[in-house]
Amino acid sequence: MATDQSSETLEMRLRAIGSRRYHDQHPFHKDLHAGNLNKQQIQAWALNRYCYQAVIPKKDAAIMARIDDPMLRTIWRQRVIDHDGDGSNSGGINRWLKLTDSLGLDRDYVISQEGALPATQFAVSAYLNFVTDNSLLEAIASSLTEMFSPRIIAERVSGMLANYDFVTEETMAYFKPRLSQAPRDVDFALAYVLEHADSIEKQDKVAAALTFKCNVLWSQLDALYGAYIEPGMIPPGCFTPTLTKPA
Amino acid sequence: MATDQSSETLEMRLRAIGSRRYHDQHPFHKDLHAGNLNKQQIQAWALNRYCYQAVIPKKDAAIMARIDDPMLRTIWRQRVIDHDGDGSNSGGINRWLKLTDSLGLDRDYVISQEGALPATQFAVSAYLNFVTDNSLLEAIASSLTEMFSPRIIAERVSGMLANYDFVTEETMAYFKPRLSQAPRDVDFALAYVLEHADSIEKQDKVAAALTFKCNVLWSQLDALYGAYIEPGMIPPGCFTPTLTKPA
Numbered sequence: 001m002a003t004d005q006s007s008e009t010l011e012m013r014l015r016a017i018g019s020r021r022y023h024d025q026h027p028f029h030k031d032l033h034a035g036n037l038n039k040q041q042i043q044a045w046a047l048n049r050y051c052y053q054a055v056i057p058k059k060d061a062a063i064m065a066r067i068d069d070p071m072l073r074t075i076w077r078q079r080v081i082d083h084d085g086d087g088s089n090s091g092g093i094n095r096w097l098k099l100t101d102s103l104g105l106d107r108d109y110v111i112s113q114e115g116a117l118p119a120t121q122f123a124v125s126a127y128l129n130f131v132t133d134n135s136l137l138e139a140i141a142s143s144l145t146e147m148f149s150p151r152i153i154a155e156r157v158s159g160m161l162a163n164y165d166f167v168t169e170e171t172m173a174y175f176k177p178r179l180s181q182a183p184r185d186v187d188f189a190l191a192y193v194l195e196h197a198d199s200i201e202k203q204d205k206v207a208a209a210l211t212f213k214c215n216v217l218w219s220q221l222d223a224l225y226g227a228y229i230e231p232g233m234i235p236p237g238c239f240t241p242t243l244t245k246p247a
Numbered sequence: 248m249a250t251d252q253s254s255e256t257l258e259m260r261l262r263a264i265g266s267r268r269y270h271d272q273h274p275f276h277k278d279l280h281a282g283n284l285n286k287q288q289i290q291a292w293a294l295n296r297y298c299y300q301a302v303i304p305k306k307d308a309a310i311m312a313r314i315d316d317p318m319l320r321t322i323w324r325q326r327v328i329d330h331d332g333d334g335s336n337s338g339g340i341n342r343w344l345k346l347t348d349s350l351g352l353d354r355d356y357v358i359s360q361e362g363a364l365p366a367t368q369f370a371v372s373a374y375l376n377f378v379t380d381n382s383l384l385e386a387i388a389s390s391l392t393e394m395f396s397p398r399i400i401a402e403r404v405s406g407m408l409a410n411y412d413f414v415t416e417e418t419m420a421y422f423k424p425r426l427s428q429a430p431r432d433v434d435f436a437l438a439y440v441l442e443h444a445d446s447i448e449k450q451d452k453v454a455a456a457l458t459f460k461c462n463v464l465w466s467q468l469d470a471l472y473g474a475y476i477e478p479g480m481i482p483p484g485c486f487t488p489t490l491t492k493p494a
Contacts, residue, residue: 021483118462119469122369129376211484215365218482219470222366225480226473233472235465236268237458 007194010203014144014190014210021214022145024152028221031229033156035163039103040241042164044228046100047239048120048220050110053096055124057083062131063139075188082181095174102171115239119223127216134209137202141193141209145217146186153178254441257450261391261437261457268461269392271399275468278476280403282410286350287488289411291475293347294486295367295467297357300343302371304330309378310386322435329428342421349418362486366470374463381456384449388440388456392464393433400425 023029031037032045060079067073085091100110109115131139153175160167197206227234234240270276278284279292307326314320332338347357356362378386400422407414444453474481481487 025483027478027480118466119366119369122366122373122463122466125373125376126369129372215482216369219365219369222473222480222482223466223469225478226469230478231274231472231476233274233469235462235469236272 005198005200005203007197010194010197010206011190013203013207014147014193017207017210017214018145018148021211021218022148022152023214023217023221024148024155026218026221026225028225028229029152029156033159033163035159037229039164039166041224041228042167043100043103043105043241044239045224046096046103047105047110048116048224050096050100051113051116051120051124052127052220053083053093054111054113055128056092059128059131062128063136066132066136066139072192079185082177092174092178095177099171099174102168103166114237117223117227117235117238120220123216123219123223127213130209130212135205137193137196138205138209140189141197141206142213143189144186144193144210145213146182147190149182150179153182252445252447252450254444257441257444257453258437260450260454261394261440264454264457264461265392265395268458268465269395269399270461270464270468271395271402273465273468273472275472275476276399276403280406280410282406284476286411286413288471288475289414290347290350290352290488291486292471293343293350294352294357295363295471297343297347298360298363298367298371299374299467300330300340301358301360302375303339306375306378309375310383313379313383313386319439326432329424339421339425342424346418346421349415350413361484364470364474364482364485367467370463370466370470374460377456377459382452384440384443385452385456387436388444388453389460390436391433391440391457392460393429394437396429397426400429 019025028045032042037045057080060076060083064073064076064080067076081091083092085094097107097110101107113121127142130142134142157172157175161169161172193206197203226232227238228241266272275292279289284292304327307323307330311320311323311327314323328338330339332341344354344357348354360368374389377389381389404419404422408416408419440453444450473479474485475488
């Protein structure tokens with residue numbers, strides 16, 4: 001049991017969770033950026049990941065709905081703007097749809113989420129429910145996987161551009177703004193969490209919230225791996241690639 | 248699009264969903280009853296399935312909380328009694344714990360759900376949320392996977408008793424009462440659904456509810472298969488068998 005309540009100790013604890021549990025440690029991620037997947041497997045990834053992209057601004061709105069302080073709510077609002085866009089600038093959801101477009105997926109089919117794995121949908125729903133069912137501190141802490149996302153994004157963009165001839169700069173346009181947005185978001189969220197987790201009990205809850213969120217991301221890659229790599233068992237009704245040989 | 252609103256057509260539609268999507272079609276189920284699994288893989292199944300058992304009476308209480316008619320609520324209450332017990336008779340949850348006991352699992356560890364796969368927990372939570380987030384008709388329709396459970400139970404009990412020397416009649420005591428409880432429950436629920444789904448729109452929702460529930464069950468076996476059979480990638484922090492050779 002931890003007895004040191006310092007924010008430095010908590011931050012180290014959170015980073016240790018990320019080192020072990022963040023989904024850059026998952027074999028699917030390694031295969032994705034190393035060039036080991038075929039186009040159909042990357043389609044499956046993009047189509048399922050859309051479900052996660054689509055829920056992010058709903059999740060952030062649910063967090064905003066629980067914040068009392070207008071200034072804090074305004075800061076959090078930027079996340080919704082980043083994903084939904086603001087008229088002149090395209091948001092993250094739209095950029096993700098450009099990614100699925102460029103992979104040759106039908107946009108209506110992607111948006112319908114009909115072909116997504118149930119495990120993806122259950123994980124994403126669990127995330128949305130988590131931020132309303134738990135304390136605001138835990139809800140904010142669950143966003144802290146972004147502490148680790150710049151490293152995965154850099155690896156993914158360079159690896160995918162180098163290894164797949166059907167992946168272009170435009171395909172990967174989703175990720176470039178995230179390289180500056182995620183650190184900005186996490187600077188605020190991490191400072192908030194370190195300030196407000198002022199007891200061992202709250203620190204335990206914060207650590208559990210980050211673990212939960214890592215599980216949300218990890219289980220999505222588990223499901224993709226099982227359905228589209230090995231053993232390759234696609235659940236009834238889910239996206240079924242028409243081509244099966246490597247692209 | 249269906250235009251025939253008869254209850255016979257709806258029942259056929261529901262049975263067709265079960266034929267394709269009920270989890271007796273899943274390779275994990277086939278391996279389980281055919282004797283292809285080792286004891287550790289069966290431990291993983293029992294430990295994860297506990298999460299599902301534990302949520303069933305909560306799910307049924309959530310349905311009761313939405314029923315206006317005292318008589319209907321009383322009929323539904325029997326499900327909670329069957330799972331929680333009533334003092335003199337042990338309920339389904341307790342019988343499931345006898346199953347996990349007999350497989351050598353620590354009872355506190357099972358109850359804590361700490362070793363369960365996140366995918367199991369997300370699927371089970373999705374089921375609990377489904378019955379509160381949708382109409383009462385859809386909530387009741389989601390129970391209709393029991394139309395297909397007697398066939399899986401009979402197959403499972405005989406197959407497991409025949410194929411595993413560590414599985415005894417006592418291990419399988421959970422299932423025997425279910426052979427009479429499930430048909431009784433489903434007689435009522437199916438009649439309710441066939442009576443109340445009196446439009447194409449409602450019939451579509453009923454079919455979607457049954458599909459959803461099949462996905463809840465199927466995705467649990469997908470996750471077990473991926474973690475403990477092939478490719479055998481156990482997510483961080485989940486139950487890890489100490490023995491790896493076949494029992």
